[in-house]
Amino acid sequence: MSDDEILRSLHALREGDLPVHGGRTMAYVYDAGLDGVDELAARAHAAYAGVNGLDMTAFPSVVKLENEVVGRAAALLGGNAATAGTFTSGGTESCLLAVLTARNHARRTRGVHRPELVLPVTAHAAFHKAADLFGLEAVTVGVDPDTFRVRPEDVAAAITDRTVLVVCSAPSYAHGVVDPVAGVAAAAAARGVLCHVDACIGGWYLGHLRLARNAPPVPEFDLSVPGVTSLSVDLHKYGYTPKCASVLLLRDAELRRHGWFAHRSWPGYPVVNPTLQGTRSAGPMAAAWAVLRRIGTDGYTELSARVHAATRRLADGAGAVDGLRVLADPDASLVAVASDDPAVDPFVVADEMRLRGWYLQPQPAFAGSPASLHMTVTAAVTGRIDRLLAELADAVRRARAAGPPAVDPALIEAAAGLDPDALGPEEAALALRLAGVGEDGGLPERSAPVLAVLQALPPRLAERLLPEVVGRMYRPGVPGRP
Numbered sequence: 001m002s003d004d005e006i007l008r009s010l011h012a013l014r015e016g017d018l019p020v021h022g023g024r025t026m027a028y029v030y031d032a033g034l035d036g037v038d039e040l041a042a043r044a045h046a047a048y049a050g051v052n053g054l055d056m057t058a059f060p061s062v063v064k065l066e067n068e069v070v071g072r073a074a075a076l077l078g079g080n081a082a083t084a085g086t087f088t089s090g091g092t093e094s095c096l097l098a099v100l101t102a103r104n105h106a107r108r109t110r111g112v113h114r115p116e117l118v119l120p121v122t123a124h125a126a127f128h129k130a131a132d133l134f135g136l137e138a139v140t141v142g143v144d145p146d147t148f149r150v151r152p153e154d155v156a157a158a159i160t161d162r163t164v165l166v167v168c169s170a171p172s173y174a175h176g177v178v179d180p181v182a183g184v185a186a187a188a189a190a191r192g193v194l195c196h197v198d199a200c201i202g203g204w205y206l207g208h209l210r211l212a213r214n215a216p217p218v219p220e221f222d223l224s225v226p227g228v229t230s231l232s233v234d235l236h237k238y239g240y241t242p243k244c245a246s247v248l249l250l251r252d253a254e255l256r257r258h259g260w261f262a263h264r265s266w267p268g269y270p271v272v273n274p275t276l277q278g279t280r281s282a283g284p285m286a287a288a289w290a291v292l293r294r295i296g297t298d299g300y301t302e303l304s305a306r307v308h309a310a311t312r313r314l315a316d317g318a319g320a321v322d323g324l325r326v327l328a329d330p331d332a333s334l335v336a337v338a339s340d341d342p343a344v345d346p347f348v349v350a351d352e353m354r355l356r357g358w359y360l361q362p363q364p365a366f367a368g369s370p371a372s373l374h375m376t377v378t379a380a381v382t383g384r385i386d387r388l389l390a391e392l393a394d395a396v397r398r399a400r401a402a403g404p405p406a407v408d409p410a411l412i413e414a415a416a417g418l419d420p421d422a423l424g425p426e427e428a429a430l431a432l433r434l435a436g437v438g439e440d441g442g443l444p445e446r447s448a449p450v451l452a453v454l455q456a457l458p459p460r461l462a463e464r465l466l467p468e469v470v471g472r473m474y475r476p477g478v479p480g481r482p
Contacts, residue, residue: 018359023380027361031380032240032303037291041242044283044290051282055269062282065289072292073233073247076207077199078224084253086274087245087285091200092126093276094232094248098196099130101230101250101259102165105194108258110164118158119167120150121367122174124198127167136164145368148175148328152183159191170199170206170221174363174374175327176334178202178219185227194229194255197221200246201376202332203233209304211297216308219331223249230255236284238304238333240379241291244284303379307333310382314375317389323396327372336363338372344396345404346371347448352395352402355445358388362447364455371455405449412456420464428468 001009020029053062070085079085088094099117106112117136119127120143131138141154155166166188168179181197188195199206199221210218223231228251235245250256261273271278295303311333318337319326323344327336339346350362350373361374381388450469454462 021380023378023382023384024357025359026375026377026381027359030237030240030376030378032295032378033380033383034240034295034299037240037294038242040294041287041291045242045287046283048282048286051286053280053282053285054273054278059282062285065282065285069235069285069289069292070247070249073203073235074223074249077203077231077233077249078222078228079249080223082252083223083249084251084256085247085249086256086259087247087288088275089244089277089280089284090236090246091124091198091232091234092129094200094234094246095124095126095196095198096130096133096276097248097259098230098232099127099136099165100134101255102194102196103134103136104258105255106164110192112162112164114162115164116160116162117165117167118155118163118193120155120169120172120179122148122150122172122179122369123167123169124173124200127198137162139163142367147177148172148369149177150179150184152180152187155184156187156190159187159193163188163191163193166193166195168195168197170197170219171202171330171332171334173201173334174369174372175336176330176332177328178206178221178331181219181221181228182225185225189227195227197225197228197231200232200234201237201334203231204235204300205238205304205307205333206331207233208238208297208300209308211301212305212308215305223251235288235292238307238378239288239292239300240295240303241288242284244281245288306382307377307379310385311335311377313385314377314388317385318375318392321389321393321396323400324392327369333377335375335377336372337375338370341400343400343403345399345448345452346373347451348399348402348404348446349373349392349395351446351448352398353391356391356395358391360392362451364451366459405452407449407452407456411453415457415461418461420458420460423461423464428465 074083185195263271323341325340
């Protein structure tokens with residue numbers, strides 16, 4: 001195939017995806033809406049696409065780039081001369097490394113061999129993934145039912161001699177609120193336990209927002225808070241860099257070394273891996289470095305101020321829509337809305353919005369948090385708030401007329417008696433068919449019926465079925481001629 005044919009094929013494949021620019025996709029993507037930024041990032045990425053960050057002695061420019069990016073993050077987020085950091089592929093890897101570092105640190109310095117991870121029920125799933133991968137027991141702590149913030153005294157009560165790390169969010173993804181970091185960190189420090197702040201989605205935004213003229217009060221959350229020992233912040237979110245750019249900051253290099261892997265006991269080259277990856281492309285790092293320089297502190301501060309004003313307008317406007325309520329007054333740029341009318345189902349509202357070109361992320365009910373819609377406000381959204389609110393009000397009216405999706409009570413009753421660990425392929429396939437998932441992996445045009453079933457199932461059973469849903473999208477087989 002010619003280059004043009006190959007590119008046309010790629011563009012054709014993209015036609016079925018959510019748009020990554022324009023402010024209509026309110027999760028997963030972050031758009032600064034600035035001319036030339038994407039082009040600069042692409043050129044910087046291309047310049048370093050073949051550079052391998054596996055061996056920094058062979059590619060010393062990677063060290064210079066990483067030092068500058070990490071230094072920029074540390075200066076913004078309460079670091080000092082001792083602060084150390086690592087550039088990672090994203091928030092999940094940053095969080096995984098934070099947990100791995102804490103586990104190894106506690107094993108080597110405190111002799112903890114059955115480690116526990118204490119975290120709010122609102123903490124990101126990445127921490128549960130880390131616990132699963134690295135052999136920790138996740139101890140979840142409930143949150144205040146009105147504010148959705150964890151209470152420091154509840155965290156303190158959950159800490160034991162086996163606790164290796166306490167986690168809090170700045171902000172939590174589901175509700176957009178910042179946990180009381182100072183109180184949580186103090187509780188951890190009193191027991192000699194490390195404390196990590198997950199500021200993946202909020203750190204770059206909140207750090208710059210507090211620099212704005214007439215800045216609103218920003219809760220304290222960063223490394224300057226006593227007891228905070230690590231912090232993760234994504235650059236591919238409110239840094240508006242291309243994907244695969246995040247930073248893990250740690251209080252010092254001595255702590256950081258517990259998360260690194262080194263190996264000399266083989267006949268090959270000496271290995272030192274600062275991240276979970278071995279080979280890692282320097283392309284995302286170069287692209288992030290370029291975008292950070294292009295936008296600069298003043299640019300990010302102005303973007304953050306715009307996002308803050310738009311978030312306030314969205315939260316106030318969404319709360320005024322008949323049938324909706326805002327779950328928590330947002331501390332950052334995330335808004336979660338739920339229904340205050342039994343006839344209005346959030347999942348149906350999400351379907352109605354998506355059919356008209358908007359993506360609002362459905363969030364099933366869990367642990368006292370009702371079913372809701374998540375909206376991430378980026379710079380590209382700021383000029384669309386009035387249109388978004390009008391579309392949202394129309395979608396609520398259509399959802400009220402359509403009514404909530406029906407869930408077969410017999411299905412839920414039967415599911416309650418199933419053992420997720422013993423569920424075979426045939427039983428899983430039957431449950432998915434009843435939920436509306438086709439044999440070919442195709443999902444119905446409207447996702448509300450599937451989400452309603454998954455929400456009604458016991459969480460462990462839903463977790464058993466979710467890989468089945470996704471797995472059907474990836475069909476095995478031999479492709480056509482290369």
